[in-house]
Amino acid sequence: MKKYILIVACSVFLFSCKESSQPIDEPSVSVIQHADFVDERDGQVYRCVTIGSQTWMADNLKYRIEMGGLGGCFTYGEELVSVATVVVDNKLFAAAATKAVADGKIQDVPGVAANQQPAYLIRIQASLIPSKTFMTRMLPYPDAYKVLEPIYNELLVKATGVAATLNRDKAEKSNGSFAKRYGYLYTFEGAKNAIPAGWRLPSDADWQELEGTLGMKREQIDLLDQWRGTVQGKLLKKGEGGLGFDAEFGGARVFGIFMYGSPYGNKDVNGYFWSSSELALNDSTQVGITRSVMFDRSTILRGTSRKEAAYHVRLIKE
Structure with missing residues (x-):
């Protein structure tokens, strides 16, 4: 196990406002890279990283639910069985x-x-x-x-x-083995049914703690359906400037039909992630609270979504 002290800067679909390029103060954050976790159910191997006091998987969940889409688990472009x-x-x-x-x-x-x-x-x-x-x-x-x-x-x-x-x-033949790289897309209920022992779907509060650890200001953390923070999104993304969380832009399967004539979209543009938290819109409708990063943004969207949509899953250690 190696420990690094990194100097880091402190709904759901496309938002296109330009971000500020002003300098940002950079707090220090402890990042520990752990031994891999092996899922005994299917042998999948996941990298793990501790940021502050939280240990996260550094890969999206790749567990295939047996019934596929009927169980709330899809690869990109997968048709739902009738x-x-x-x-x-x-x-x-x-x-x-x-x-x-x-x-x-x-x-x-x-x-x-x-x-x-x-x-x-x-x-x-x-x-x-x-x-x-x-x-x-x-x-x-x-x-x-x-x-x-x-x-x-x-x-x-x-x-x-x-x-x-x-x-x-x-x-998978037509999408370039999407699931191997990005993991599967899960509905809200599908995500809860795909979790291995010792891990859990992060709550909205877990995501907020992570964002706070990365320097997001308290007055921004609770903002909903807005892009928040300064460079916290950049720190979570894979590539230069990232700290090992390695979020990628695997897109989503939305509830309904995308502007492109398919329920799948925004691959290579956005990465979307579930939390375990829900929000009641009214007496009969609850939505899930999500997070999103975008290829050309350094901030993080705290959004809401119909639970029938399918997004990626990052797990946090119990």
Whole structure:
């Protein structure tokens, strides 16, 4: 572990006002670079850095949630899976349904002809027609349907996960392996479900403490939906003048459609990061509080966002 004393200077989408170029007083900040953290879930390796009294990951989170976009986890340009179009493998379904019959979970129905019994239909039809169609044919047999429904749903979840992986892989081929460099984009809920043990999603107060450590004035720290500070954004960015936090400009997946005709945008322009904090706009609507850095700004935006949007995640050590 190495320790450095650095001399540093003290919503969400595009803001374009010009910044002041006046000289700024520069306080001293303690920065400690730690050994890497290895996520036991997938083997991903993350650099770690302590700034002041806080230890942060120096990389964006790269954990892939199994259901991809349906679980709130996207690579750049990834299409959301439509569950209505997902097809369950009818041979797998037929095999599981046949086992349920063999195990005695599906019984003959009194008063029903032999060629209309659920077990007969499973043996004759289940492997030949779409499983979704077969489930519809089981509706007149509620006891059999109750047994088959969890079988179908389990296979549907697996098939949806496969479809999500295919969408991810397709996007990664066209976006230059975005997730490998920038990590994944997460919705607010997705972010909370992707965190490894020993770490947490930083609160708004955690971000404010970091900004204060880097010299942001107290009267600016609480400003909302504004670019604040002097050079704190520059200090957090990757490259010359940065202190090892290494924020990059991976863009976002917004709620709705961007000006470019896609929900994805601002790659190479902005980096967006969730906090764990929420703000109530009214009795029924809460938004998440975010941070953003921009390629041509040295300040930091404290913003708000719909929680369905997807941004990057930096974690802080418990």
